[in-house]
Amino acid sequence: MRKLTVIRNKSNTARFSSMRVFAEDEENGNINLYGVKCRLLGTLKNGASATYEISEKSAEILFVGSSFSWKHDLPEGEEDVVLEGEVVSISGVGRAFAVKGDESQIEEVSQRIRSKNTKRSTLIRVLAILLVCAAVGITLFRVFRKNKPKDFTFGELTVTLDESFRTESVDVAHAPAIPEVYNSDYSMFVYEYPIIFYSGLEIITVKDFALHFIGSNSLECDGLKEENGLLYVEHEHYFEEYNDTQYYVSFFYKGNESFWMLDFSTHEPGAHRGEITERASTVRFAERAAIEAKDIIIEEFTITLNTGFELVSDEDDEYIYRDPDMVVYVYKMGPSGKEYGTDMMFPTMADYAQTIIEAWELECDGTKEKDGLTYCEYTYIYEDSSTLHFTSFFFKGEKNYWIVEFGTRSAGERRDEIFEYARSVRFTHAVAAIK
Numbered sequence: 001m002r003k004l005t006v007i008r009n010k011s012n013t014a015r016f017s018s019m020r021v022f023a024e025d026e027e028n029g030n031i032n033l034y035g036v037k038c039r040l041l042g043t044l045k046n047g048a049s050a051t052y053e054i055s056e057k058s059a060e061i062l063f064v065g066s067s068f069s070w071k072h073d074l075p076e077g078e079e080d081v082v083l084e085g086e087v088v089s090i091s092g093v094g095r096a097f098a099v100k101g102d103e104s105q106i107e108e109v110s111q112r113i114r115s116k117n118t119k120r121s122t123l124i125r126v127l128a129i130l131l132v133c134a135a136v137g138i139t140l141f142r143v144f145r146k147n148k149p150k151d152f153t154f155g156e157l158t159v160t161l162d163e164s165f166r167t168e169s170v171d172v173a174h175a176p177a178i179p180e181v182y183n184s185d186y187s188m189f190v191y192e193y194p195i196i197f198y199s200g201l202e203i204i205t206v207k208d209f210a211l212h213f214i215g216s217n218s219l220e221c222d223g224l225k226e227e228n229g230l231l232y233v234e235h236e237h238y239f240e241e242y243n244d245t246q247y248y249v250s251f252f253y254k255g256n257e258s259f260w261m262l263d264f265s266t267h268e269p270g271a272h273r274g275e276i277t278e279r280a281s282t283v284r285f286a287e288r289a290a291i292e293a294k295d296i297i298i299e300e301f302t303i304t305l306n307t308g309f310e311l312v313s314d315e316d317d318e319y320i321y322r323d324p325d326m327v328v329y330v331y332k333m334g335p336s337g338k339e340y341g342t343d344m345m346f347p348t349m350a351d352y353a354q355t356i357i358e359a360w361e362l363e364c365d366g367t368k369e370k371d372g373l374t375y376c377e378y379t380y381i382y383e384d385s386s387t388l389h390f391t392s393f394f395f396k397g398e399k400n401y402w403i404v405e406f407g408t409r410s411a412g413e414r415r416d417e418i419f420e421y422a423r424s425v426r427f428t429h430a431v432a433a434i435k
Contacts, residue, residue, distance in 0.1 A: 010047030
């Protein structure tokens with residue numbers, strides 16, 4: 001084993017407050033990011049640093065934050081490694097943490113994305129001038145010949161376009177490939193944002209994600225819009241080096257594993273608007289695979305969740321797991337006293353729970369009992385006025401008290417499932433690593 005130290009230099013990125021660090025690990029990885037089997041090393045706040053143990057094998061290190069991830073290739077070796085960097089803005093993509101020395105690749109990503117739009121836009125204009133005399137003939141041709149529909153699939157997402165579209169990708173080292181589908185009229189870029197990226201409880205629905213994306217990328221627009229069940233935003237970007245403006249309509253979706261954005265790009269405002277909306281409405285997702293149970297083991301504590309939950313943070317005795325629609329907090333609290341031959345301050349679980357409710361200032365109706373479980377229910381309001389509803393369970397192990405909180409967007413959502421998870425909690429004397 002060797003040590004990897006990551007230094008995150010402080011920068012003005014209020015919406016990029018937490019960054020997760022993943023390492024490629026074919027043997028022990030439990031998260032799949034862009035086809036790479038990874039394990040979570042930890043979370044870094046703005047201006048912080050941390051040291052992790054990693055294999056001596058060559059590996060990809062992924063830095064995941066607001067809306068885009070950046071990959072750094074780490075060669076095989078025995079020497080300890082230090083990676084220093086900061087969050088930067090990549091034009092056409094968003095913000096990402098980039099390691100010092102990767103600046104040329106960052107600029108390459110930005111230029112590749114910009115040049116694809118602007119060069120194709122210029123070509124379209126030239127062709128339009130050359131073909132203006134044939135406009136009537138082209139119109140008649142389109143009346144009698146319509147391109148056949150054609151499905152394009154990217155991971156779990158499928159969209160129906162037609163046979164006139166071609167597929168390319170902005171594929172640059174150190175960055176995930178960005179698929180592009182285009183014809184002579186407009187382009188469509190496909191962006192995937194795995195739900196595992198967003199451990200923050202405020203991002204659960206597709207609307208949560210869309211608002212977060214608009215804010216984190218500082219899009220100058222008229223806000224999020226909705227039409228026929230589609231969430232979208234309209235914005236534009238001027239590329240000074242090409243003296244060209246691109247106009248975008250960005251549609252947001254939520255699949256089983258990821259949030260998605262389809263970015264339609266034209267060289268005229270409102271061009272092909274009806275057709276673009278029609279294309280966007282054809283998006284559908286593959287059915288979710290059968291979900292099995294798995295044990296989460298943290299020292300003496302074990303809980304059985306389903307395989308849809310992934311670990312997104314484990315700092316300071318606080319463990320966060322989430323699936324697309326629910327977040328689970330596991331807190332390791334103070335000692336229970338059994339190891340000292342006494343039950344200490346709390347004769348019952350209800351007494352302990354009430355103490356926590358008062359200490360955390362939870363607005364609830366007090367403790368409740370069901371199936372031998374002690375719990376409470378409350379609603380948390382975030383700064384942006386969004387809410388999450390929590391069901392919190394209190395447990396006592398051989399060494400420590402434990403609290404497990406289940407958060408959902410709606411009160412009562414997945415209630416039976418939540419209680420089934422809570423009933424699965426048990427304690428052992430053995431100390432085991434987190435699975």
